[in-house]
Amino acid sequence: MGKQGDENRLTRRDFLKRAAVGAAAAAGATSGIAQGLPAVSAATSKASGMKYRTLGRTKLKVSEVSFGTIRTGNAAVIHRGLDLGINYLDTAECYREGNSEIDLGKALKGRRDKVFVATKWHTDGKTPAADLLQSLDASLHRLNMDHVDLIQIHGAGNEEQVDSDELWEAFTTGRKAGKARFNGLSTHGNQAAVIRAAIKSGRYDAVLVAHNALTANNVGPAIAEAKKAGVGVVVMKALAPVHDGKGTEAFEKLTGNPYQRAIQWVLNDPNVSTVIVDMPTFDELEQDLAAATGAVTQAHIHEFEVAATSIAASACHLCGACTGQCPAAVQVADIMRYMLYHDGYGDQSRALSLYRSLPAAATAAACADCARCKAVCPWGLPIRSRMERAHAVLA
């Protein structure tokens, strides 16, 4: 259990009281112990121009643009973001080896009751409930909080990970103990299947998905189903097309800031509740928030789609079609994503770290040169040569 650090934090009693009120108002919800709080003051949203959307059945009103925190940790930057209307922050137990949660806890001291915090735990589908709950406790300790608003499976890649007795026991126990209000998952591989499995289980309140102009055909229909089923949709990797398209003529000629256009493209989808973006400096914060508050037309959105289409044949769409297809058991989809971190986001450290954590037999070194991956890729990407490069760069 996290430490009780400041007077503005919800006390356990407050939390349970609110939960009781919320539960009464939430008749029909399949999970979730509290409703629609905290409220961001009208003055704040009015002053910043930030707009808010409902996060599925949680009924939480979340800012359209929110904080991802893989790199973000400066308290002043986070405060500024909160002042400008951000009220949702996503972290994970492993980001910066736990320092992301520590930084977030420090930054939110005195402002915890004004925001929603989401973190994650790892499960392979068989992880014992006790281990998951221990992970949650460790996160709460680092965050210096007594609860998070959303606890999510980290990087679910198949249906088995999404639905297991141990998992449900952990979700339920965590919720009953007042440590996590809602259930969620994050996914960036085999996404459509994972999202549909989450919907089918009826037990998820929100999903965090990699979605952008390149994933529209694959992920788009699945998140529409999620919205319809009351599952909130949080989007990450919105900027991937800009990273992939950097230097291309189509992106060079875009009207306006391409990063803002990428965010606006995601927000143009009514099925999306919020898009999380890493904004470690004031410069990035202001740039990305302007996407939510700045003027955008359908012509701008169309122009961005055209630019994204121009790189569609060379960029990974994160569709997951290559997942589990390699006869040599190379984790192709994951390695493609690591290369996005490396080449696109410039996050070499994270890419290297993730690649190194793969079992040797799952790295690109195990490639048997059969070209099965290219055959199964709907876009016919030259995956084999990309695996070769990935191993050269990341191994």
Added chain:
Amino acid sequence: MPSWRSWILVMSAALAVCGAAIAPGQGAPAQSAAAASWPMYQDARSFTPQNLWQYIDGAADLFLSYGFAGLETAQYARQGASEPAITVDVYDMGTPLNAFGVFTSERWEGAPALAVGAGGYDAEGLVAFWKGRCYVKIATTESGDDGAARALAEATAERLTGATALPDEFERLPSKGRVPGSERYVRKDALGHKALTNVISADYHVGKTTAALHVADLLRSAQAAQAWTKLRDFEKRAGTGFAAAKGLGEAAFSVRDSGYGEMVVARAGRYLVVAASEHATRAALKGLVKGALAGVAEARGRQR
């Protein structure tokens, strides 16, 4: 199995090769009974900027951003044990300022200070210090190491050459009222601004409260002017009570920043000086900025 003494010799030679501050041939450090019962587990390994990722995964970016030049690392096991329990990492950061910077960026808040090298601390399971251009971390994975970590720290520090005083750059900061041990160095994105690089900082007693004083060396006047404009424009948008301030450097303003509190910012040549505090008055902050500008003026004089 080689002893801790032979490891020090290996380390000395290796770092001498990579151009670090260890001078070989200074003789082995005094033997510690505790460390002597912790023989080296395997040969020392070295890493370069190109393959540091392979050793410290997600933390490599931080070291690279501070000019990392090379690393030597070795593990130790308790006499008779089959697994190592102590790891000694010696990072060559290229300059004392970089070594100090990465040391302060990783410093554990509240960890008891340790008088080793140019300064260090002994946290639970970790002894860390810096000296000259090296940053040293000694991690233990079991409790009750019989003081071996400290003994290895002291022995390593003795072998390292280089000053044990704060880097020269800190002479730009006034000494009066400075909170001992509060000095730090941030190489990029200081205070959350991309434009603020190469920043030395320290905290100061101001009346009953404290204030932070930062001096950014942007290396060229044009770059400082650009950073100044960005910071000023940002604070005009984000801060409250913005006002030009007279008599401080070439240009100055004061403002209430939502994150840092009251803030006074001044520019002089290639330097930007920022003083900030949640509770101090603007007048007090201006006094701090004046002190820093005097230090900056001396530095500029030397640069001419």
